[in-house]
Amino acid sequence: MSIVTDDTTVDAIEQNHAFCARMLLVHAENPPDAAFANAIENYWRPKFASQYDVRRKVEEQAAKRKAKVDRIKAQIRMDEARLIANKAKDISEIGKLRKKYLDGLSAEVAADHGLTQPELLSKIHRRQWSLARQEFCYRAAMEGALSTPAIGKYMKRDHSTILYAIEQYRNACSQA
Numbered sequence: 001m002s003i004v005t006d007d008t009t010v011d012a013i014e015q016n017h018a019f020c021a022r023m024l025l026v027h028a029e030n031p032p033d034a035a036f037a038n039a040i041e042n043y044w045r046p047k048f049a050s051q052y053d054v055r056r057k058v059e060e061q062a063a064k065r066k067a068k069v070d071r072i073k074a075q076i077r078m079d080e081a082r083l084i085a086n087k088a089k090d091i092s093e094i095g096k097l098r099k100k101y102l103d104g105l106s107a108e109v110a111a112d113h114g115l116t117q118p119e120l121l122s123k124i125h126r127r128q129w130s131l132a133r134q135e136f137c138y139r140a141a142m143e144g145a146l147s148t149p150a151i152g153k154y155m156k157r158d159h160s161t162i163l164y165a166i167e168q169y170r171n172a173c174s175q176a
Contacts, residue, residue, distance in 0.1 A: 098144075098146065098150060098154075099154065101144055102140060102144070102146075102151070102154045103117075105136065105139060105140055105143075105144065106120055106121065106136055109132055109135055109136040109139065110132060112132075112135075113128060113129075113131070113132035113135075114128075115128070115129060115132055120132050120133060120136060121133075121155055121156070131172075133155070133165060134165040134166070134168050134169040134172070135169055136155075137151055137155075137162050137165040137166050137169065138165070138166050138169040138170070140154075141162070141166055147159075148160075148162040148163050148166075149162075
């Protein structure tokens with residue numbers, strides 16, 4: 001006997017179970033003759049018992065499927081944890097590359113404006129230094145495609161300051 005676990009099989013089992021129960025209930029009130037009692041004892045009771053066996057097997061299969069799904073979910077969580085760990089390594093490498101790029105760009109912009117790199121990154125408010133900082137912020141954002149928080153972190157300034165510097169440089173270039 002093959003066990004199919006779809007809904008129609010379970011429904012058929014439940015209907016057969018209900019029929020057996022009705023037959024036993026009806027005949028319990030009016031005792032059947034010996035032939036009918038023999039038929040119930042030899043045919044219906046084993047069927048009734050086999051239905052419980054089928055239901056147990058269906059439940060076991062469902063439990064096995066659930067266990068397999070749980071194992072797969074656990075594996076997916078482990079894989080995600082590995083990916084996150086790998087991304088953390090990648091992020092640290094990206095941070096190193098970003099710093100290297102910003103170091104080179106700041107040295108280039110500082111040289112173009114006749115400054116040193118520490119002067120470019122300092123907080124002193126001289127006009128020549130501010131213009132160099134604005135150009136550096138603009139080029140890092142446009143050429144390097146870096147975010148304003150990333151540039152601000154490198155320059156030890158807030159991202160809104162970087163946005164303001166980029167806007168000032170755009171305005172100065174559009175007027176010239």
